[in-house]
Every structure is written in C-alpha cells, then in structure tokens.
Amino acid sequence: MTDDLEHRPRPRANTTSFSAFGWRKPPPPQPSVHAATYQKSTSVQTLIEDLTPPAVPSLTFARSLAVLLQTTSPCPSLPTLMPILGTLCTEHSPSSLQAAGYDILAAYCGNPETTLNSSSDVLACFELFNIPWTVDLWEPRFKAFANFSNAISYKDIFISDICTTILGWIKSAFDPMLTPSSLPLSETLERQRGLKEYFSFLFGILASPEFLDGAHEEEVVQILSVLGVSVRTAILSPREAPPFLPPDAGSSRAHRRNQSSTSAPGTSSSPIRHPADIAVEAYAEFLTIHHKKLSHVHLSSIMPILLRSLAFHASPLPRLSVHNITDKLSEIERKIWGLIDSMFSGPHAGSCTLILHRSLSPDTENSRDPLPCVQLSFGAHRVLRSLLRRSLLARLARAYISKANSQTYTHTGAAGSVDLPEDFISLAWPKEDASMWEFSRVSPLYCKSLGDWMVWQPENRSLDPALSPEIILSEAAGLLIDVLYALDDRAEEEDDFDEEEVVAVSKALHRLVQYIRIYRTTEGAPHILSRSAHLDARPTMLQIISFILSRDISSPVNWFMPSVLLSIADHLSDEDSSGAVAAITRRHGFSPTSPEWMETWDDVLKNPNVFSGARPLTWAAILEAIETVHSIVKDVPPYRKPWVELVFSFWSTKAHSELGHGAEVLWLILGEEISLRRIESQGEITTDPVMDEILAFLSEMAVHDKTHLGAEPRSPSIDNTTPASSAVPSANIRPDARMTRRSGEHTLPSVMSILTTFTTGNSSRSQSQNRRAGEEDASEPPKGSETFPMRPSSDTMTKSVGATLAFILAFSQLAFSPHPVKGPDFDLSIRIFRVLLQIAHSSTCSRARLMSLRFLMRLRADRDHKVYFAASGYDPDGHILAMARISNRAKPEEESVDPPSGERKERGHSAEQHPQRPRGRALVVARDHSLSKHNRSTSRATESIILQPLWQVPDVLPIRIPFSDTPTKGISSYAQSPSEEGGLLPVSEYLNIIINLLSAERDWEVLSFVLCHIPAQLGNKHLFCGPKCRALINQLLKTLCAGISTGELGAKIDLWPDGLRPRDAYGLAYHSLSVLISYKRCFDGQSLHHLVEVFLDGLSGSPSAIKCCLHALSLSAFELKPSMTRYLSRILEKLSQIMSNPTMSVHIIDFLSIVGSIQSLHVNFREQEYKMVFGVALQYLQQHNRQDSTNQIPWALSQHVRIMSYYIIYVWFLSLRLSDRPGHIPFICRQLLLANEGRTSVDQSTEVCFDWLARYSYASADPRPTNSILDEIITNPPAAVETATSEKTWIVGNSVVTIRTLSRLGWLEVVSRRASGLTKFLCRAENVPIVGPGDLNPDMLSVPASFMMERPWSLGGPVPEEQLTLESDEASTSPPDPITGYVWSGTAPSQRRKDVAIDPSYFPLQLSSFPDKDSPHFGTLVTDSPKIKSFTRTLDRMPVIDTHKVGIMYVAPGQTTEEEILQNTYGSPAYTRFLEGIGRLINLRGQKDVYAGGLDPDEDGEYAYAWWDDNSQVLYHTATLMPTDPQDKYSNNKKRHIGNDLVRIVWNDSGLPYRFDTLATQFQFVNVVIEPHSMGTIAAFSDNVHENEYFKVTVQRAPGMPEFSPVGEFKLISAQELPLLVRQLGLLSDWFAFVFQTTERDTQRVEVITNWRSRLDTIQRFKAGVGFAQPHRAAVAGNSILEQQPVRDFSSAY
DSSP states (O other): OOOSSOOOOOOOOOOSOOOOGGGOOOOOOOOHHHHHHHHHHOOHHHHHHHHSTTSOOOHHHHHHHHHHHTTOSSOOOHHHHHHHHHHHSSTTSOHHHHHHHHHHHHHHHHSTTOOBOOHHHHHHHHHTTOSOOOTTTHHHHHHHHHHHHHHBSSHHHHHHHHHHHHHHHHHHHHGGGGSGGGSOHHHHHHHHHHHHHHHHHHHHHHTSHHHHHHOOHHHHHHHHHHHHHHHHHHTTSOOSSOSSOOOOOOOOGGGTTOOOOOOOOOOOSSOOOOHHHHHHHHHHHHHHHHGGGSOGGGHHHHHHHHHHHHHHTOOOOOOOOTTOOOOOOOHHHHHHHHHHHHHHHSTTHHHHHHHHHHHHSOOGGGTTSHHHHHHHHHHHHHHHHHHHHHHHHHHHHHHHHHHHHHTOOOTTSOOOOOOOOTTHHHHHSOSSOOGGGOHHHHHHHHHHHHHHHHSOOOTTOOSOGGGOHHHHHHHHHHHHHHHHHHHHHHHHHSSOOOHHHHHHHHHHHHHHHGGGGGOBOTTSOBOOBOOOSOOOSSOOHHHHHHHHHTSOTTSGGGTTHHHHHHHTGGGBOHHHHHHHHHHHHHTTTTSTTSTTHHHHHHHHHTOTTTOOTTOHHHHHHHHHHHHHHHHHHTTOHHHHHHHHHHHHHHHHHHTTSSOOTTTHHHHHHHHHHHHHHHHHTTTOOOOOHHHHHHHHHHHHHHHOOGGGOSSOOOOSOOOOOOOOOOOOOGGGOOOOOOOOOOOOOOOOOOSGGGGGGOOOSSOSOOOOSOOOTTOOGGGOOOOOOSSSOOOOOSSOOOHHHHHHHHHHHHHHHHHSOSSOOOHHHHHHHHHHHHHHHHHHHHOSOHHHHHHHHHHHTTEEEOTTOBEEEOSTTSSTTSHHHHHHHHTTOBOOGGGOOOOTTOOOOOOOOOOOOSOOOOSSOOEEEEEESSOOSSOOOSOOOEEEEEEOOSOOBSOOOSSOOTTTTOOOSSEESOOSSTTOOSEEOOHHHHHHHHHHHHHHOOOHHHHHHHHHHHHHHHTOGGGSOSHHHHHHHHHHHHHHHHHHHHSOTTTTOSEEETTOOHHHHHHHHHHHHHHHGGGGGGSOHHHHHHHHHHHHHHTTSOHHHHHHHHHHHHHHHHHOHHHHHHHHHHHHHHHHHHTTOGGGHHHHHHHHHHHHHOGGGSTTOOHHHHHHHHHHHHHHHHHHHSTTGGGSSOHHHHHHHHHHHHHHHHHHHHHSOGGGTGGGHHHHHHHHHHHTTTSSSOOHHHHHHHHHHHHHSSBOOOSSOOOOHHHHHHSOOOTTSOSEEEEEEEEETTEEEEEEEESSTTEEEEEEEETTEEEEEEEEOTTSOOOOTTSSSOOOSHHHHHHHTTSOOOTTSOOOGGGGOOOSOGGGSOOOOTTTSOOBOSSGGGGOOOOOOBOTTHHHHHHSOTTOTTOSSSOEEEOOHHHHHHHHHHHHHSOSSEEEEEEEEEEOTTOOSHHHHHTOOOOOHHHHHHHHHHOEEEEOTTOSSSOOTTOOHHHHOSEEEEEEOSSEEEEEEETTTSOOOTTOTTOHHHHHHHTTOSEEEEEEOSSSOOOTTSSOOSOOOEEEEEEESSOOSGGGGOOOTTTTSEEEEEEEEOTTOOOOOTTTTEEEEETTTHHHHHHHHHHHHHHHHHHHHHTTTTTSOOOOOOHHHHHHHHHHHHHHHTTOOOOOOGGGGSSSGGGGHHHHOGGGTO
16 A cells, blocks of 8 residues: 655664764874883873873873773772872863873773762762763763763662662753754764663663662753754654645545555664654653653643654654554654653543544644644644544454354355464453543544644744644545545445444544635635545645545445535535535435434535535535425425425525526425415314415515516526636635634434435426536436426526416416315415406516516416416417517527417426526617606607516416316306305406506506516406406407507506517507407497507507507497498598508408498498499509519419409499499599509400409399299290200400200290309290281290299299298398208399399499400300300300309317217307308209319218308308218318318317317318307306307418418407308408419419409400401500599490
8 A cells, every 4th residue: 555645765864873983083193103012111190190290191101001001900099090080081181182081081980990989989970970071071071971870889879879870861962953053964864872871771770770760750851852843843843845744535536456566664774863853762762661650640741741742753654554454663763652651541542642642633732833833732632643544453353253254154164264463363352441432422522622623723833834723634634544444345245234333434534624715815705625535645735635525425434425525615616515415315314214404405505605606516516406305295284394494584584686597496395385274174273373474474575575676687608607716725715704604403203204205216296407517427326206396497586486486386286286275275266366456556576576477467267267387288379479579589490489380389398497598589678867757858868788688488487386277166257146156366456457557657668578478368268257247348458448548558668678669568559459359248339449440450450469459440340330431431531541551452352341241331332432442443453464563472372362352343233233343444444544554455364353243233133143933934945846046155355155946936045154153044035926816826935924034933942931022231131040941942143132134234334345345246146056065065164253162160168089979969159059040051963053073972071061151152061061981080071171171160169279280181271260258168068148149260270381360369259240250250260271273382473363353364366266366456556554443334324
C-alpha cells in the first residue's frame, strides 16, 4: 500500500548505544620525538614538580604526566595534583592546556589504585567542571568527569551533583542548537556527539542500582523537568519541512487491496539531527526507566510533552487494512508509543485518558502561544486515531477469521484449516480491551473537538502553516477515513454492520464537512468543492474533504453520505447535490418505510443551502421526491398530515424566494391537503387550524402578492441558473461566518403495520416530464403516482400562480365529486370558488389571474346543469385557436395540436424542466408615459420594451382535474326542481366578474384572454341558467355593445402590443356578441336592434372583424328577422363599400345568398336596395374577369365566388315581383357586359345568365314542363294514329325550337330548348274549326280537355287540401309532417306550391332569336333528323337546374365508429324534427323530374328527403331511411352513397366530439356537424322543448380548404331555424366542395362548369355540327362590348 501522505526523509540518530571514544578528534601535530624522549627519562614526581606553580605550565609536561598517571604505582595523592589542575583547567588557560589538565585528571581517576574517599577532594574536583561548554574541551572534560565519577567511593552521596553537572553541560550544549543557522556544521556535529555521550552517561548513572534504590521522586521529577524543558523548547524549533503532516487518506476504493510499503522516514546522508530528535529521545529514554516511580499527579506535565513530541515526529499512517499491519514507525515514534502504551495500560490509564480528552480541543486560556496548543491537540488526535485503529483492526481481523472459517467447511460439515499470519490471532484478540476505543464511544468527544477547532482563533496567528487548524482537522479527518475504510472492509466480510457506529460516523462527518464553509471565492461566493478520489502527496483540507465525499453514495454502508452532502450543498455542484437527493430517494430514505423519514425530511427542508435558484437539478430532485412521497402517504392520514405540515412550514418560508421552476407540486400538495382534510372529516363540521392556515397562506400568496405590482417584465428568454464559481488559490480564500446546523424531531407510530398499503416500487405514475439535465438512469428516484402531471414550462412558476393552482385543485376535488356536494364540503368549495373569482379580478399578478381564468373559463354544464371541467374538448371547434391567431396568441403550427376533428390531445411531463426559449413570438410593446386616467392623447412618448405573451393556445392546464370532461353529481349551475340534490355554483358571481373585466380591465393579457375564451363558454347555455344569469347576460350584452359603440372597450389598457389597438379588441368582442344571439330571449327588442347595429358598425373594422360580423349577420338573418329587416338596407350599403377586399368576397356572397333565401327580410325592398345587391354580385364578376384579380385569393375560392355571384343574381331576381323584374334588366345587362369588357364576346357563363333572365323576366314558370291532362289527351291519340303528323326544327339564336303538328286537328306543340330550360306550348289554331259530333272526323276531345286542363292532379293518389293553396313564401309555411302527412310523388318540381304568373312577353321572347334579335331571318331550319334526335335526347337528360346530393348521418349516444353510425335506423325526436324541416319526404318510385342522387328504390329504400327551388335541387342521402342489412356489418350499401357525398350533415348526439375522419372515404371535404350546445347523452332522446331549444352548428373542412362558410367556427341556432340554416350551409358547402374537388384541392386552375353552361355548350356544339352560321351583328363592330347592350337588353323590345 503506498502512502498517500509522505514525509521527506530526515536524519535519524542511533541512540541505542554509545560508541567508544576512539572517534576523538586528534590533537594538533606535536614534536612526538621530544615527548617520547622526555617521557622515557622523566618520572611522575619530576613532572609534578615541573608543573606545580609557580612553574610555567608546559603542554609537553602535562601530556607526559597524563600518560604516566594511567599506570603509575603508587599513585600520588589528589592534593598534590590539585595545584596543577587548578592552573591548567582554569577557563583563562589556553584550550590545549585545559585539555591537558582534564587528561591528567582523567588519567589519575582512571588509575585502578585511585580512590576518592575525601569529600573535600570530591568537591574540589567538582569545581574543575564548572566551565562553559566548548567544542575543543567537551570531550576531555567529559572523560575526566566520567573517570572522576567512577573513582568516588561513596557515589550515592554525590549522584545529585553528578546529574546536576551533566544536565548543565547538556543545556549548554543543547540550547545553541535551537538556532542552527548560527552554528557552523562542524560545531553542530560536535554538539550532537557531546549530547549523545552526556545522555549515555547520565542514563547509565540513573539506571545504576545506587540511583534506583536511593533516588527520591523529587529528584526524578527534577531531572524529568529539565529534560522536559529541552523537549518543549526543541519541538518549537522549526524544520525545513513542516514538523507534522496531514494524515494518509489512502488510495481510492477501487484499488485499496493493492498495497505498497509506506515510506518510513529515511536516514539522511547528513549526520545532523534536529534538536527535538535528541531531546525527545533522551526524554523518552529517561521516562522509560523511571515512569513507574512517578505518581499520577505528574501525568499532567508528562502527557502533553509526549503528545507534542508525537505530533512533532508523526509519520504518515498506512491505509487501514487487516492485510497491512506492518509497523513502520521511526525509532523515536516507537519509543514514544511504548511510553504511551504503558501509560494507557498501567494504573494511571484513567488519568491519561482524561488528559487525552482535554488535549483534543484547543486550549482557549492560552491562545497567545498557539503552536504548543496545535502540537498538543495533534498528538492527542494521533493517539486517539492509533488507539481507534487498533480497535478497528481487531474487529476486522475477527470478521476475517469468521468469514474464512465459514468458507473452509468440508462437505461433511467438518471445519477446515485456515492459514493465518503469525500475529493475526494477537491482532484479533489483543491483551488490552480495545472496545473502549470504538468510534461510537469516542464520537461525542471527537465531534466536540472538531467543532472547537473549527472556531478556534489564536490571538497571535501568523502565516505559519503549523498554526492552521487544518493540521488538526486533517488528522481528525484521517481518523474518520480509517473508520470509513473499516466499515467498507467489514461490509465485505460481514453481512451486516454496526448501525450505532455508522450513526456516529454520520454525525462526525456532518461536523467535519462544515469546515468547508470558511472557503470563499474572491467574489465572496461559496467555494465549489469537486468530489474527487485523488489526493496529492500533501493534500489540503479541501482535498481531504473532497476525498471523503467522493465515496459511493449508493452503497448501503454509506447511507449517511447524501445527508452529509446536502448539509454543504452550497459548496457542491448542482449535479452532486441533486445526486444526493436522488440517492436518498432510491434508498427510500424519504419514505415512511424508513424509521427516520421525518427526521430526514426535516433536515432537508430546513437546510437553507439546498434551495437556490442556481440549483435547478437539486430543486427538481427534491420536488420529485416530494411528489413520490405524497403519492405514498396521501391515503394514510396519520403519516400524511404531519408530513404535509412539515412541507407547509417549509414552503411558507421559501415561497418568497427565487424558487419557482417546477414548484407546482408543492402548491398542489397544499391544495389537495385542503380537500383531503375536508373529505376525511366525513361531512362533519370541524375546526382544522392547519387547513385554515393553508387557506390563509394560499389566499395571501394568490391575491396580495406585492412582488408583481404593475406590468410584469417579460423577456424572450429567462435563465435563472448561474455557473458554479471555481475555486481560487488558497491565498484568495477567506474565512466567512460559520453556519450552525438545525435539526428537528418528529415522532410517529410505526409504519410496519400498514406497509402493505404503500407502493414504494414500480408505481402507476406515467412519466410526464422530460429527464432533467445531468440526471442518469441509475439516479432516477422511484416514480410516484400521476397525481400532478407537470408540463414543460418556459416561465418560472410564481407563488401567485402556484397558490392559484392549489385553489383550483382543491375546488376540483371537492366540487367534481361523484356524489352530491352538501354541507361543509359545499361551503368550502364555494368559499374556494369565490377566492378564485377574487384572484381573477383583483390579484396583483397577471399570471395568477390568467391561471384562475384558465380554469374558470373551462367550466361547462351538461344538459342536467351538472358542472364539469372541459379538458380535452374545451375548444373542439378551434374557435379559441382562431381568435388567438387574431391576437397573436397562437403557437406555431408545428407546436400546436389541431386535428381535423377539433379534438385536443393530452400533453406528454415534460419535462423540462428548466427555463428555455419561450414559444411563440415576442411582442414589441409601446409603453405610454403620457396617458392619464381621463385624457389619452394621441401624441405619445413611448419606450419600446419586449414582452413575452403570458398565454398561448393550444393550452393545457398544468394539472389534471379529476373527472375532467365528465359531468358528475357534485355541483350544479341551476336547480330544475327544489328537490334536486347537490349544491349550486354561483355562476352569476363569475359572470359579474367577467363583465367587470370587460369594462375596466387594464392588462391586455387578461382582457384578450377573456375575449378569446368567453364565446366558447357562452356557447354552453346550460351553464348560465336562472334569473340572475339572465339579468347579467343582458348586462353583458349592453357592456359589449356600449364598449364597442363608445370606444370604451379596451380604452383603459396600459400597454398595447405592437400592431394591436382597441379596434382589435372589438374584433374579438364580436365573437362574444355572435354567441349572445342565442340568448335573444334575455333581451328586449331595443337591445336586439342595438346588437345588429353593432354588427353593422363592425363592417367598418379590420378584416377579421368584418368576417365575424358577416357571420353574425348571417345568423341574425334567421334569428333576429325584425332587427335585420330594419338595418338590412344599411348593411347592403356598407357591403357595397367594403366589397373591394377580395378576401371578404366569399363571406359577403354567402351572406347575400342567405338573406336572398329569406324573402321576409326584403319583402319591402325598393329598387335601389335590389340594385345594391345586384351591384355587389356583378362587381365580383368584374373582379373575377380581371387578369390580376385571381392572384389575391385561391383559385378555388375565386371560382366559388364567380359561381355564387351568378347564384345571387338568380336568387334575388326571383324574389322580385314579376312586374318589377324587367325594370332591372338594363342595369344587370350593362354590368354583365362590363364584366366582359375587353373581350370580343361575352363568356358562356354570361350568356347563360342572359338566357336565364330572358326566361324569368316575364314569367315564374318552371324551367321544365310537366304533363297535364290536356297534354295526355292531345298528345296521346289512338294507337293507330301517330302523335304528330309533321315536325320541323329551327336554330333560333341560342335556342333550338321544334314545332310539331299533332294528329289532333288544329293542335300544335311548340318546344323551345334553351340553356336555362325547356319551354313547351300546346296551342290550337282556331282557324281550324272544331268539328262536333255528327260531322266528318268530329273532334270529341278538344272541348272536354279544355275544361279539364286547369284541374290539378297527381298520379300518386289524392291531393290534400293544403297542396291546393298557393303560397308566395315557401319558407313561411311549415312543412308537412313526414310521419302523418303526404308524400311527394310524380313530377315534384312542377307541383311546387307557388303562384305562377306569365306576362305576354314571355311567349315571343322564348321563341325569339335573343340575343340575336337583329338577325335578318327567324332562324335556320335543321333538316338532319338523326342529329336532331340525338341532340334532343342528350339535352333533355341534362338537368335544367343545379343538382346537389348531401349525406345525413345520425350519431347515437356513445357512438364513435362508422360501423355503429351507419347501422342506425332512427334518431332522436329533435333529429326527426330537423329532417321534417330540411326537405320534403318524396317517394322515389315514379319520379320523373326529381334528382334522385343515384338512389334506387329497390335497394336504397323508397323514400328520401329532397328540397328544390327554381335554381337548385338537393337530394339528401339519409342513412336512417336507407335499409340496414344485418349481414352487412360495414353498411356498404349506405356508404356507397353517403361516402361519395362531398358534404355530410352529421347529427351528433354521442356526447363526444365528432372526428372529421370518422367515415373512411376519399371524399372528405365538408362535415356540417349539429350537436347540442351542452354535453349529455341520455337527454338526447327526451322530447323536452328546453333540451332542443338551441343547437350548435360547426362546419368541419378538409385540410387545406379555405374558410368559406357563413358560420365561422361554430354558431348556436334555434331548433326552429336550424333546418333552414343547415340547408343553406349544405347548398353552399356542396358548391364549394365541388369546386375544390374539380380543381384537385385547389392545385389546378380548372374552370368549373354548371349544368346550365353544359346545356349551352351542347347547344352550341349542335349548331356547329349542323353548319349554323353566326349572323352578322352590326353592334359588334364597335370598340367596346358595351355596344351590345341594345341587343342584350330585351326589356325594351318585349
């Protein structure tokens, strides 16, 4: 195992033994020859005499004497030598002489015969050694002193003096070494050698029996004190490297088994030792010998020195492992540990433990000298760590042995052998009890020490790293690393781990990591810690903490790591803190399955570092956990209530912060808690203070949010995230205020009894959010139930919006109940409803107001007045989307869901969950600074700002409302009877709020939302029932009408988006007024007049407003006939002024066609009004024929406008009295010619129009003759006689005239075939007398036939009396009952009940050559009989009017497929009444002139509904009238007709939106859907008049088909007027669908040809085929086609 924390090698001294003095420094060179000669010839006595004062000292004599004294015998007495020694050993003598003197004393005392018995001699010698220590003298002096000590006879008497002398020398030699820079290297080495000899001699004396037996404790303490002073002084001396290092953190967990040897402190090549090494070694040596003699009172001075010494010499510890127990301590450390072990195992172990405990924390009383304090605590932590390591190793060894034994059992069950290291058993079961040092026991003390050192501030703190608390904290962190490693190893060796120990580790780690809080960046932001498993050789505290926090948080043994990470979340990256939350969630730490789940929540929610707008991932993970836990506990009140109270306590303080994104779940939990507490009370009237507090809090947040006063600034993009600040060098890191950790306790009963009710694994929650950035699959928490599906939001959730959502959810869960809401539940729901109204009206936050309105405006009521929330079908017709486009609130097409059926799809969690680019376009808004409340000047000083729209459609509410789209019994909008169950929703209050908003709103976002959404809600008439609502509906009409008329609508808006002004608000308001037409019973006549007048004024507005007003006026033509009659002239005048806009052409034409079909509207028209109508239609023909006109609108739409312009002429011309028709011919003729200006001849469509005018100007006769009795009698002679005796045909202009002479005498048949029809005359030439009976060839039939020709008749049976009545207005007569009345048969078009009048001019005009009246001859006789017969057969098969076929289907309740729909054989009573009005039931058998639409009575049934007039015939393929074959599952016989129809009328009683593609066919063009304005299925078959009062009509169009219908997205129409409107819609729709199909969906510029034009084309081909020459027309010679007017205007000639 490699050591992660290494020391530099430093020199080590060998203090185990003293070497001989052979290493003495040799003396300077001397004349050895003279010395030797002298020594051999001189005696001891002579030398003594030569050296005794007053002789001059001689170095040579002195050395010779020293040599001789070693062996001389007898030895001279000491007093004889004392004068010499006194002279030589004085400090004033040269060092060489001093050395020689000490050599003499050493030789003397070393002589075996020398014995010092005299105290005076001994004391005199002691005086010789009181000389300061020098490099040259220490060795001879020490040798002399050693021999002198050995020569003393009574040594025990002088041991104290001996020790004192040695200790003095030690001090004088040691003290200068404390400042090594002041000493040369050689001197330092000499001092080290001297100290070694001194200590060796001293310890020899102290270990002698004399000292051991006779020494007192005071003497030992005195010596120990002296040595202690040296130690304390030495360890304060600095090293080149730091005197102690941080702990070894070990390697990463992935490689922890690959151990390498730890680098023990090496031996330096330099012999220099630090003074502390010498001092500590000596102190340890002495204490090893004498510590047992010391009492416990001295431990207070001994233990601190040992601890400080240990700190000074501490070396890195290897990674804790049972496989690496090699001791790698230095010799000094080993001695110190030997002493410490003996003390902690001896009788004073308790005292040592107390001292250790005190030493862990800093000495606050001695803060002036911080270094000793740091050293002491470091040593104490190292001791604690080492003792703890022994305990941990013992447990690891036992676990290893246990596991090894369990794996060695043989198949017979006998235990096998286990090979263990020699010292493994002693390691597992040590002699001393190590259990007292288990971490769970020392954890409180350890945590206290951490806390003390984190706040420690010395008075004299310098930049010295040795004074940093990190030194202590690093060692403490090393202790914790050891414990964590042990936990990891035991987790592998054992199946379980000590829970108490893990809890202790958790608390300690929580305390340790708080140290990170002192680190700040240069900007003052928290330093962001990177969780890394790498450590440098000398790691900083940051790296150590990072290393600890890099542990695998998913491991069960590390269950505490996530909470530790969250405690310093502000110093972690967002990814790390979110991963911690996810880990707690995965481990179910937030779930009630964990006993401490409430404590965990309390710690997280009360942790201020977790919640920040710069931590979106963490915030999202917490919200995910909250949502998951809520889905678990919401059905268990004992656990949910305290948990929600905790969440509420948290959110009530955090709601004001910048948190918001994704916080919907918190608001919704509070909202749901309101409803759950109310429901759980089971209807009892109870007081719940918590619920009241929640209601008050939510109300305050939603209504009185002061942070949103004024206009809300909105930008195209919002980014609340800030990048994590990187760490700066330590020089820039500054300490900051510490943070204290708060905790709370919650107690709950055990959850084990109800665990089976929890869903803690795979739940039913569907993922509705996108995975958040940086979130991995493995870190996803368990999903909760889909209680609150969130949508991806581009806006930050404001507290006002969140509180509003809470109220919405609470109200929904209370009100939309499957059971009637009564009592307290109803009271609370109404209370919340009124709060929602208050929010919509008075909240200071526009977003909250819009959120409330988004909910309120989706409330609907079914036919039983049961209120529900419309989720998917709130805009089935796309009406809101169309209006949103007008106000630039529609999302781009690729982002919206708008299926043809109008159904809306549910959204997918979206989740994005973070701020992103808003969708839709940003609006540039001009802020007006000059506007005041009373004066709004047009001169404005504006400042351009960017506003992001607050609402867009399609729109989905961000929560799922219970029982959406499903009426329940919970609450009603109106009570049909007093006994009806359920409460009533005060809809009138809501309606009153809407009126106030429309009249006084200042925010365009709110006003535009109301204007766009209120029409669809007003279309649900069952929601607004009752007298209060009726009065308010009337007030609503007046408010809108007055607001538009006076300009007050939108006048108070502060900020108008660029391009939008009040007139655009009017355009939106017209849609609401259109719906209010269906409330006509609530209004008086004057109000209805005002309503139509407002629509009239709207024709001067924007194009969208004009279109809406035209649609509304089209509806008013049916519903408001008196008012329309009053203003119709002004409307036509306005239309003639605005018709220049090509995009409005189709809507104007449709309006004129509808009005023209209702003759009562214009019965009193004057010539001028008719001319305005004709002028509009003719003007459109002129625009169409211009070459550049068709480029402004689609080609198909242009063709439709052209066809319908002619149709307008025909319809309105027929509405004229017969006598007035010729007067309009000149005007129409001229305008038709103007439409062809620039051409040499008129086009075929114009030619057809002229021909049609010629037919109907002087008669209202049918376009095709019918067979009368006279015709049957005259044209059917006896079988033997031919019908005609002769026949001739002439081409007369654009007609073909055939005259036959009949076999009846004097009778002629004249037939004129023209493009517009066929005219037949039966006449008798009176020049041929009638021959009576008795004459030759008597005429027996002429007279009776003449009498009978005026009698009506029918081939189908008796004619009822009402058939004989002549009516001028077909629509004013109610149709016959299809069940009990008659059935039309025979030639139905000729049996219409109308007054037929013929002017004499009719006869010659039909036989004239018009328009070739200037032809010189009557016509050209055609003699080719075969061609004539072929021509007449072809032409007579062509219809003389336009024919249409339209399908009708009935959708029964609950039906959605075409198989079910086509199988229906009957419908509801309302459907049956509709069929009665839309046409006449005819018998298909025997029909000659009625267009059958391809129906065969033998296969498709004998009856069908049809309608016709002079211009058109419509045959309805009614599915319920066609036979149903039980064997034909798919009803192919019905589908072959209805499926091929271009237009289908669908009566939808299913209660569901009708999908456009329900019927699978290639002919999907137009569906006219009729359905009740309110949801309901059972009531569909009731015959209640109120149920069938109004119906909603919607026109569904094929994709790509432009809008053409006169009803827009939808209209409400009364049951009485419904058939007339739908008939016109079917007719107009079939025309346009035919054009759309002919032009291949508007992709080909193909001209559409009508039946009349086809007839004209056939006539012209016939003329060309027989060689008819076009006569010369003088009028054509001019330059303008207008010169043809005299020829074309037949009114002047006829």
